[in-house]
Amino acid sequence: MKNKRTIVCFGPGPMFKGGIANYNTSLAKAFDQIEDTEVHIVSWTQQYPAIIPRDFIDRKSKVNQLEGTNIKIHYLTNYNNPASWKATAKLIAGLNPDKVIFQWAIAIQGLPMGYIAKKLKKNKDIEVFFDLHFVIQKEGSALDNRLTKIGIKYADSYIVHAFKTADELKELFPKKQFEVIERGKKISGNGMKVLKLYHPVYDMFKPNPNIDIAEVKKEMGLKENVFLFFGFIRKYKGLHNVIEAFAALAKQRNDVSLIICGESFWNTLDSSKLSTRLKNATFGVAKKLFLKNQDNEQDYNPLALIKELNIKELVHLNNEFVPNEDVPKYFQVSDNIMLYYLTATPSGVESIGYNFNMPMLATNVGHFPETVVDGYNGYMAIDGDISSMTNAMNKAIEKPIDRKNVAATSKDMSWDNYAREILR
Numbered sequence: 001m002k003n004k005r006t007i008v009c010f011g012p013g014p015m016f017k018g019g020i021a022n023y024n025t026s027l028a029k030a031f032d033q034i035e036d037t038e039v040h041i042v043s044w045t046q047q048y049p050a051i052i053p054r055d056f057i058d059r060k061s062k063v064n065q066l067e068g069t070n071i072k073i074h075y076l077t078n079y080n081n082p083a084s085w086k087a088t089a090k091l092i093a094g095l096n097p098d099k100v101i102f103q104w105a106i107a108i109q110g111l112p113m114g115y116i117a118k119k120l121k122k123n124k125d126i127e128v129f130f131d132l133h134f135v136i137q138k139e140g141s142a143l144d145n146r147l148t149k150i151g152i153k154y155a156d157s158y159i160v161h162a163f164k165t166a167d168e169l170k171e172l173f174p175k176k177q178f179e180v181i182e183r184g185k186k187i188s189g190n191g192m193k194v195l196k197l198y199h200p201v202y203d204m205f206k207p208n209p210n211i212d213i214a215e216v217k218k219e220m221g222l223k224e225n226v227f228l229f230f231g232f233i234r235k236y237k238g239l240h241n242v243i244e245a246f247a248a249l250a251k252q253r254n255d256v257s258l259i260i261c262g263e264s265f266w267n268t269l270d271s272s273k274l275s276t277r278l279k280n281a282t283f284g285v286a287k288k289l290f291l292k293n294q295d296n297e298q299d300y301n302p303l304a305l306i307k308e309l310n311i312k313e314l315v316h317l318n319n320e321f322v323p324n325e326d327v328p329k330y331f332q333v334s335d336n337i338m339l340y341y342l343t344a345t346p347s348g349v350e351s352i353g354y355n356f357n358m359p360m361l362a363t364n365v366g367h368f369p370e371t372v373v374d375g376y377n378g379y380m381a382i383d384g385d386i387s388s389m390t391n392a393m394n395k396a397i398e399k400p401i402d403r404k405n406v407a408a409t410s411k412d413m414s415w416d417n418y419a420r421e422i423l424r
Helices: 018-031 082-094 107-121 142-152 163-172 213-220 237-250 274-290 304-308 324-332 348-355 388-397 404-408 415-423
Strands: 003-011 037-046 072-078 099-104 126-134 157-160 178-182 192-196 225-230 257-261 315-318 336-339 360-363 378-381
Touching: 003 018, 003 415, 018 099, 018 348, 018 415, 037 082, 072 082, 072 257, 072 378, 082 107, 099 107, 099 415, 107 126, 107 142, 126 142, 142 163, 163 178, 163 192, 213 324, 225 237, 225 324, 225 388, 237 257, 237 304, 237 388, 257 304, 315 348, 324 348, 336 348, 348 404, 360 388
Parallel strands: 003 037, 003 099, 037 072, 099 126, 126 157, 157 192, 178 192, 225 257, 225 336, 257 315, 336 360, 360 378
Antiparallel strands: none
16 A cells, blocks of 8 residues: 555646746645655656747746755656657556646647557556646647547546636537536536636745835836736737737826737747758648648737837837746736737736736636626726727726735635645
């Protein structure tokens, strides 16, 4: 009989950029804090097909996120090497885990993850979870549903962060019976288990108690009221909406600034290198063959609107990946986080905002109507309506949200609560 339970968190380890790497690491750390629990992160070495023209490695953050933990990390799974998929399944099975939690965040990973999960499913002593950050992908393509079915069908249980995702899961597998279980509710066993939880609040980004906000705002050239767009620049996140709405607001008042902080997702490699040009060409051909026209966002350049709308003096732009240790200052000098998305599932940026008790300005898409209560912890705007978005920004200034309301919204959304729900 085992003295300890063993948990495997499969997903990108802390050497990678982005929200899913932060998420997987934070979840592993939460399990590590629970008594008599041995935790392993089993990570990719390469997460995507080699032709994708992007650098996914975090080369800037200096803090070791696993320092002070007992977590063991295994960088093994290479998307482009099926032999590593087999080796991954063998490694995980050899750890004799009680539960394996796969982070599911993009359909293109369906083949390797589906292969690994299928192998593990043969062991009846292992409970295989898929933590679903989406079911219907934000940038949806003709291949997505097929790859998603391949990727996630070998689960014993699922985790979702919004009821909308649970509904999409039911649509994807109409012949399966699911039991959606909210946090703390009894599990009846009538159907495949779907834990309806939440996106936990990131506690890895600590507010700096010694920051001189007035001085930092002066250094950054910011005015009294500051709006923040943070994270990778992707089309579905609607930065073009944010810029257009802000430009309209700036015509109405002279006390506003906009921070745009994050790297352009498809602009991380040196375009002068032959290898980059070859990747861009090959990837472009592949997208034309397999994806719908609207799926190609490599030419998406909302930053051009800054010059076009003549608001350069009002925008503080940091168009680079932000190391983890530099994240807090951008939230601490800002008043509202901008979530004018075109489509949405629970967001890592939203979660970081909760950590700083920051009011949210969001469009009425995806899960936002579940989490943003208009006038309480943020303001809602109508999707596709720039005037509505501008009005929400103005309301945030004229009738500012009490940050205590934001804190109340997220008070139970801890990583510890999340991890313990998976263990029960």
